[in-house]
Amino acid sequence: MSTLDETATPEELLARVALGDEAAFARLYDELAGPVLGMVVRVLRDRAQSEEVAQETMLEIWRKAATFTPERGNVRSWALTIAHRRAIDRVRSEQSGSDRETRAGRLDPHRDFDEVAEQTMLRLERDDVRAALASLTDLQRRSIELAYYDGYTYREVGALLDIPVSTVKSRMRDGLIRLRHVLGARA
Known part of the structure; x- marks a missing residue:
């Protein structure tokens, strides 16, 4: 592209912008950014x-x-129309x-939607854990339930x-490995 004429009109600059001239766009931007921002504000x-x-408008x-047609108005009016439309x-x-x-x-003013989503996720997770526990042997399930849900030590279980105690530890280890496998497959 040839060098820009310092006296180029916005219409001439826009014609150069249509051809991909970045320098012309920089000059046009300097001329239009203030009025565009003013309109949007x-x-x-x-x-x-x-x-x-305003940035979206310039883009x-x-x-x-x-697509600009000079017969329908000047560049400034065209730009301000775009800005106004985007602001609206x-x-x-x-x-x-x-x-x-x-x-x-209004549907339920007492319900917090984040709370509903959280409760739903917790319920689904509980259902997944219950189903995974059901896949264990009785001894594995009972050992894990006593230790994790009831708080008993290995010795107490x-x-x-x-x-x-060694059997409790091995059944719990095997059960936890199985739970991780079953729950990991659902994730």
Whole structure:
């Protein structure tokens, strides 16, 4: 591309941008970024979101430069129209999300949805553990239940089941290996 003329109009710059001229886009960006951001801030009234939408607008200008038709207006008006449309879209998106949350809250205002998801996950995990425990031998299952659920030591489990401590340890080890295998297959 040839060097840019310092007096190039926004329309001339945009025509060069349509051909992929990054230097022309940098100049056009310098001319349009302020007005675009100003338009978006007036609509959104939130600086952080406005900066994001302004960047999205400038990116859209880069991508759609070839679609600009000078007969329909000037580049600045075209850019501000894109900015306004994107800002309105953001407002609608935010409002839609807020409306969804409000409707969900009206369904059951006392229920916290994170709590529901957590309770559901815990129930599913408990069901998985129960099913995995059912896959163990009686001695493995009973040893693990006494030790992990009832808090007994190896010695106490051995006394309750009337088996040696070494047998308790080996049955629990084998049972835990089996549980890890069964539960790992479900993950």
